[in-house]
Amino acid sequence: MYNPSDGRSPISPSFTQNPFDKYKTARENSLPDGIGGIGTGSWPDRLSGRKKAGERRRIARILVGAFFAGLVFWFFIAPLNWTGGQSTGQLYTPPPVTEGKAAHDSGSPPSVVDRPAAPIERPLAPKVPIEVIEDPSERVQLGNERATFVMLIRNLELKEALKSMKQIEDRFNHRYHYPWTFLNDVPFTEEFIRETSKRASGKTEYGLIPEEHWSVPKHIDQEKMQREMKKMQENKVIYGGSLSYRHMCRFNSGFFFRQPLLDQYEWYWRVEPGIGFYCDVDYDPFAFLRTSGKKYGFTITLPEYKSTIPTLWTETLKFMKEHPDYLHSNSSLQYLLTDGDQGKTLDANPEYNGCHFWSNFEIGSLSIWRDPNYVEYFQHLDQAGGFFYERWGDAPVHSIAAALFLGTHEIHHFADMGYMHVPWSRCPQPKEFHMHAKCVCPFDLKDSFDLNGWSCQPRWWKIAGKEYGT
Numbered sequence: 001m002y003n004p005s006d007g008r009s010p011i012s013p014s015f016t017q018n019p020f021d022k023y024k025t026a027r028e029n030s031l032p033d034g035i036g037g038i039g040t041g042s043w044p045d046r047l048s049g050r051k052k053a054g055e056r057r058r059i060a061r062i063l064v065g066a067f068f069a070g071l072v073f074w075f076f077i078a079p080l081n082w083t084g085g086q087s088t089g090q091l092y093t094p095p096p097v098t099e100g101k102a103a104h105d106s107g108s109p110p111s112v113v114d115r116p117a118a119p120i121e122r123p124l125a126p127k128v129p130i131e132v133i134e135d136p137s138e139r140v141q142l143g144n145e146r147a148t149f150v151m152l153i154r155n156l157e158l159k160e161a162l163k164s165m166k167q168i169e170d171r172f173n174h175r176y177h178y179p180w181t182f183l184n185d186v187p188f189t190e191e192f193i194r195e196t197s198k199r200a201s202g203k204t205e206y207g208l209i210p211e212e213h214w215s216v217p218k219h220i221d222q223e224k225m226q227r228e229m230k231k232m233q234e235n236k237v238i239y240g241g242s243l244s245y246r247h248m249c250r251f252n253s254g255f256f257f258r259q260p261l262l263d264q265y266e267w268y269w270r271v272e273p274g275i276g277f278y279c280d281v282d283y284d285p286f287a288f289l290r291t292s293g294k295k296y297g298f299t300i301t302l303p304e305y306k307s308t309i310p311t312l313w314t315e316t317l318k319f320m321k322e323h324p325d326y327l328h329s330n331s332s333l334q335y336l337l338t339d340g341d342q343g344k345t346l347d348a349n350p351e352y353n354g355c356h357f358w359s360n361f362e363i364g365s366l367s368i369w370r371d372p373n374y375v376e377y378f379q380h381l382d383q384a385g386g387f388f389y390e391r392w393g394d395a396p397v398h399s400i401a402a403a404l405f406l407g408t409h410e411i412h413h414f415a416d417m418g419y420m421h422v423p424w425s426r427c428p429q430p431k432e433f434h435m436h437a438k439c440v441c442p443f444d445l446k447d448s449f450d451l452n453g454w455s456c457q458p459r460w461w462k463i464a465g466k467e468y469g470t
């Protein structure tokens with residue numbers, strides 16, 4: 001029988017290990033030779049012992065070989081193509097032309113003999129056209145929806161941001177030029193702005209989050225908060241001791257959609273740094289959601305760590321008792337309930353199984369969060385203090401709200417999208433789909449998270465059916 005307090009998975013009750021630990025161990029066990037072998041460890045360690053003698057001999061052979069190759073190049077190859085003063089490896093730039101003007105001014109035609117010898121043309125690497133969109137007219141949006149990508153991000157995550165952008169642009173947005181909106185609790189650096197705007201096909205905008213959306217509210221007892229954070233850290237709860245993580249979760253739960261830069265939009269696609277996006281998307285997902293009457297889309301669903309949300313569900317039940325009419329008549333309540341409580345209504349105080357849509361990927365309508373009912377729910381939670389005394393994530397908050405306030409038919413599993421956020425990934429299963437959408441999934445399809453015992457996908461399939469691609 002499932003007991004939420006023992007930390008076991010509601011999906012596979014025999015599985016007591018934290019899923020992230022399982023991933024970590026599996027990863028450590030499967031490190032290729034290059035990691036933990038050559039490339040790590042000190043040189044004395046690596047060169048000691050008989051076993052390493054072969055390696056020493058191999059390195060000596062490489063050094064001697066490199067020396068002779070250098071001699072051959074210096075005496076026989078380099079003189080053939082030498083342009084005096086240009087070191088190899090540099091791009092050739094012709095010398096400045098100064099002689100023509102002086103010769104012309106003196107009235108006599110320039111002497112062929114006086115000219116310096118024409119430099120020998122050296123082959124340059126073929127020029128690869130790089131698409132940098134400088135002309136603002138090129139950034140004109142081609143997609144028809146009032147939609148944007150949203151990335152909450154720190155300056156130091158620039159490289160990972162570019163990795164995410166590159167994939168989303170190549171796989172989808174280069175045909176639609178939807179804009180990108182970047183949000184940060186401190187000002188973006190010039191470098192961040194320059195590099196991300198180069199990588200975008202649409203316009204880019206950068207918002208500074210106001211302090212009141214990223215600080216501990218007055219009603220929170222800070223001493224209690226510090227005590228609880230310390231306890232969670234000692235208990236090794238993931239991000240248990242981090243205040244900035246708490247600000248991030250509270251911001252994504254209650255404030256991202258209130259940023260003035262988002263006022264112009266109806267739809268958003270949340271993107272995180274460092275994700276993988278593995279298949280082409282040859283249609284407009286915003287238009288798809290709108291025309292099919294849907295409001296929220298996800299790729300991966302999994303259970304939350306119970307230790308981060310001890311009272312989130314009881315607060316939710318309290319709120320729903322005060323506002324029973326907020327429950328959608330076709331809600332996805334059963335997706336949230338434990339096996340033992342399937343079929344129950346909210347009046348029966350059913351148990352939450354922890355399942356949520358992984359919110360590092362979301363494509364949705366901002367209207368879900370702008371809805372006064374949701375804002376009221378967020379305010380109730382904020383007042384209860386669990387964003388700080390516990391470590392409520394925006395994923396369970398969004399998911400519980402979406403499951404209760406929306407109809408099941410308004411939530412969509414993007415089963416056609418291949419996606420990775422550490423530590424989990426998923427890809428569509430059908431082979432023909434991979435041909436069509438040119439998926440490049442860097443794992444066996446049987447390891448797709450949908451099929452993992454920890455995935456809440458089967459629960460979703462049970463109430464919503466399967467989408468094409470599963």
Ligand SMILES: Nc1nc2c(ncn2[C@@H]2O[C@H](COP(=O)(O)OP(=O)(O)O)[C@@H](O)[C@H]2O)c(=O)[nH]1
Pocket residue numbers: 151152153154155157183184185186244245248271272273360
């Ligand atoms: N500006 C800003 N962004 C943050 C901060 N902490 C997290 N984020 C962003 O919030 C998102 C979620 O954070 P992340 O560290 O990826 O959390 P995880 O996905 O739960 O491991 C990412 O897009 C981060 O870049 C912060 O202190 N400041």
Ligand SMILES: [Mg+2]
Pocket residue numbers: 272273360421
């Ligand atoms: Mg993340």
